[in-house]
Amino acid sequence: MPSKSSVRIAALTVAAVCSTVSAVVLTSPAQAAAVAVHDIQGPTRTSPLAGQQVTDVTGIVTGVRTYGSSRGFWIQDPSADTNPATSEGIFVFTSSTPKVAVGDSVSVAGTVTEFVPGGASSGNQSVTEITKPTVTVVSSGNALPAATVVNSRSVPATYAPVGDTAASGSVNALPLAPKKYALDYYESLEGMNVAIGSSRVVTATDPFSELWVTVKPYENANRRGGTVYGAYSSQNTGRLQIQSLIPTATQPFPTANVGDTLKGTTEGPLDYTQFGGYTLTARTLGTVEAGGLERETTRKQSRSELAVATYNVENLDPTDGSFADHAAAIVDNLQSPDILSLEEIQDNNGAKNDGTVAADRTMQKLVDAIAAAGGPAYAWRSIDPVNLADGGEPGGNIRQVFLYNPARVSFTERAGGDATTAVGVTKVYGKAQLTASPGRIDPANDAWKNSRKPLAGEFVFRGKTVFVIANHFASKGGDQALHSQFQPPARSSETQRHLQAASVNAFVKDILAKQKSANVVTLGDINDFEFSETTKLLEAGGALWSAVKSLPKSERYSYDFQGNSQVLDQILISPSIRKDCEYTYDSVHINSEFNDQISDHDPQVLRFRP
Template identity: 35%
Template sequence: MRTAVYSLRSGAVALLLAPVALAQSIAEINGPKFLSPYNGQIVNVSGLVTARHDNGFWIRSLEPDDDPRTSESIYVYGSNLGNFTTGDIVSLSGSVQEYHSNKDYNYLAEISSPRDITIVSSGNPVTALEIGKDTANPPTENFSSLDFGGLFGVPNDVNRVSGVDPELQPDKFGIDFWESLLGELVTIKNPRAIAKPNRYGDTWVVGEWPVTGLNKRGGLTMRSGDANPEAIIIGAPLDGTSNPKDGRLGDELEDITGVIYQAFGFYRILPATALVVKKKPSPELPKPEKFLLKGTCAALTVGSYNIENFYPGSPEIEGRAEHIARYLDAPDLVFLQEVQDNNGQTNDGVVSADESHKALIDAVAQLTGWRYDFIDIAPENNKDGGAPGGNIRSSYLYNPSVLRLKNANPGSATDAVQVQKGSKLFSGPTLNFNPGLIDPGNSAWDNSRKPIVAHWEFKNLFCRLADFFTVNVHFGSKGGSTTLHGDARPPVNKGVEKRTAQANITANFISEILKYDRNAAVIAAGDFNEFAFVQPLEVFTETSGMVDLDVAARVPEAERYTYIYDSNCQQLDHMYVSPKIARRLPRLEHVHVNTWLSYDDQVSDHDPSVARLNVI
């Protein structure tokens, strides 16, 4: 046994001025709520050092209580903390502080500016709590008692955790569960990656505990009322090494031991050492789709793909072309999003994207032996959002041996397409511009893409009466949203009001087509930047009368994903069809050529989808 005292003078003035508390247990310091009841006070405390970090260390209570709401560990923050290590029992004084680096993050209780650190004994055993065995299992559905109206309830940010400071209910709510273990040294047995690492190597995982929304690849899919609070992110290793950045969805990992922490808006585990992948999922990519019947009004194949800021200078042109030609089986019609102008992000007034489309069409032709044609409407310079100078737009590729525009009459970036009643007896509705943009002057589209509408007919004489309409959308971004673990409850779903307005405008346009002909064939697809169960798309389906193709095609809920963000496989890209099409046994596949790959191997951040539809 050895005994030593370290007197740390950093912050000594603050310590002298702070209210002084008597010796307290760690559980009492943490308290049964999100914020410490001793915030701003000086405490005297003892504990076992369970882990060290460059700027501090963690101690665990020597006399734990039996309250599951109160963590038995706490972070001690400071510099020049002396020569001691894990397994030491120490006593110290310090000021309790609630810290966060951003107003939208939850607070981390810590003891700062510690002084008079005394090593009472050394060489004591340090054990980790196994999550799900030594602790309860994480809740699987709800994040917070403050999420009135649900996690994506509108309006957002009605409450703040830091303002209400609710009593923890770790058996019911996800962030309460992780808060109740804040600072604890824990082990996850047989973890599995449920997302690809971010650019820092941080990886979301689950362990052997129960989960919901499990998809075939091993990820967790966000569904209505369930955004998977049972997941936890693994952050930077405490030993200074780095986690691998080439991980993939579904990777099986070696056991993880580390400390539960709060940083960058998320509860996380800082592992003692870097993550180790022990088994990769197989196959690396899904099998390509194949349609035995296609190219007719009874079997029209339709793809949708956000090809992420595409222009002739983009890397992986061949990769995107292979996805369209091989993995989607070269659909008769492809809805594209995020096609940039001919020189990409060069901000020089160029808005045409003919060379961008040609580059993609040429690459596809190398694989198919035939050439797509395209239609788009060039936006006004820097008016449609995205990277400055890029002028992204939505557009179509189509097989000219199968389809053509019906009475082509292209509109401009400022022309508003309108639905017109057919001029002949028994003729269906038509468009004044074909293709055309929906209400491009409406402020709802400021700095956002306008939906491009087209009216199509088949070259095949048998299908001459089977015309159909398409609406290609790319609604406003979610950029600026707050984290699911954050202080704002419900979390801020940035742009939800704007997307709701955009959904209303688009839906009202489609409803005009169906008003003139309730049996019209209409397909709306693209990057809606929203989930099917959140207000904008609920408004869209209710107002338009369209049917979610995932529902009509009976795609299992857990397999409805085209994107991975943080802990969730999720669906931002959708297809909706008019009731006539929904009734006729449609087929829909989400083709996971990007979400299954590592960050560096993906060619877009979205997966494409492909459907076969009967539009007769």
């Protein structure tokens, strides 16, 4: 999948463009009216006054945002109504730097607008705002409205209502039920001054000065401090994103890892953002208490065990400064596996789009770094893709590569494999055999359009043939967020992954049809969960089984996203390995939980005796 930074930068560009055009289209007649904030917010997600002019909207300024494309400030009416569904806070969008301060009592006139962060096509919920405002400061230095405390008791256990089928699944028009649904609860506090107490960090600080905490410390917790995402029906309602309104010169944004604690009180307006949904924009920010999380090291394979691993090295190209770190991870944390499927190896000049597709310089630099780190003299095999045909960062031509230790395993070379020729399976002396090694599976199939084609290869360990298939399925880009206005959210990217899973499953079945006892390992960045339909299609007919499911549920994760520790990287095994070979599985947590990660994925290791 593309790097988080590249996805984020592209999306920020969209957000900047959409900041003036992403409002909900309205047909109600405009008229001026003096109303309270809760009258504007109303008991649903969208304002009953959207599109109308309002005057003399009064409140106390609780936060000021002076950066980015969404400059403005929040006000809160200290005179609350009795309806828990109607928020007392609202954002005033000024576009330029606001001329108010926290504690000012103001009167605002302007247009009520529903702004969708990321644009309407994102599926995100909208934020009720007052735009094109005229602001009058009535007084300054006022006490702020008391913060609403968000904690494990206040957030409901059920994530969201089911959307209105007559409105394509949208929840926008449904009456808010803040005591029943977590998304409704957070929406009922949109724009209001909220606070959390000491809370465990469940996604590390990212390059955009954000982190995630949970206000529910026992909700699907794992031993390393994260919150595990184990089913579509379990969205982990205690997750909350934290950003800061405090100038970095006054208080730098804290650097935190999963398992640390954001200690003390964190308080500020509750916003809704494109990346993460409901976000506490801190006016008062807690401090980090380290949890002492350390990177894991797997055990060394025995002489009789074959160690096969998968590792997404996140757009690695010769200009990167992370080769020594990746080498140390492979040698020390992964204990030099015998065969390693690498995903996101870029070509020799990275994202430069000049037709270059070879990656020999990238791989030689990695192999040399591994040797310098005390590791084996690895060899490698791959197939260069057709330029710009495999998706990923434009110009980067990412592909999968087999890295293997020739002192422990041999690679069976068979000519004929190239970017566009499909590898087949034949039967020779009662054994399955690839027609090309390495070879690509079904590269002309539309399932692999603009996506990485699976790489198949034959290896021999202690006289036994092992078929290895390296994968990097289509990313989740384009899926609606968990916090989407559409509930349940649509996962449109699944369509291609389902086709890809069916293609790989058919190829594995072809191997097993030629040799029922064949040892087949299918691994890589599957970009989907162990409980997903994608995984079920890979496993169809008993051809494969996802070995991460041999771990306790609390240990099943390789990626951390918006407070959820989840499985994206998998190693699947054929029946002969599952039933007849002694095997162990390890998800080696060295990246996803840390703010100084060299990749956003954790590698996976399978050890077995063929």
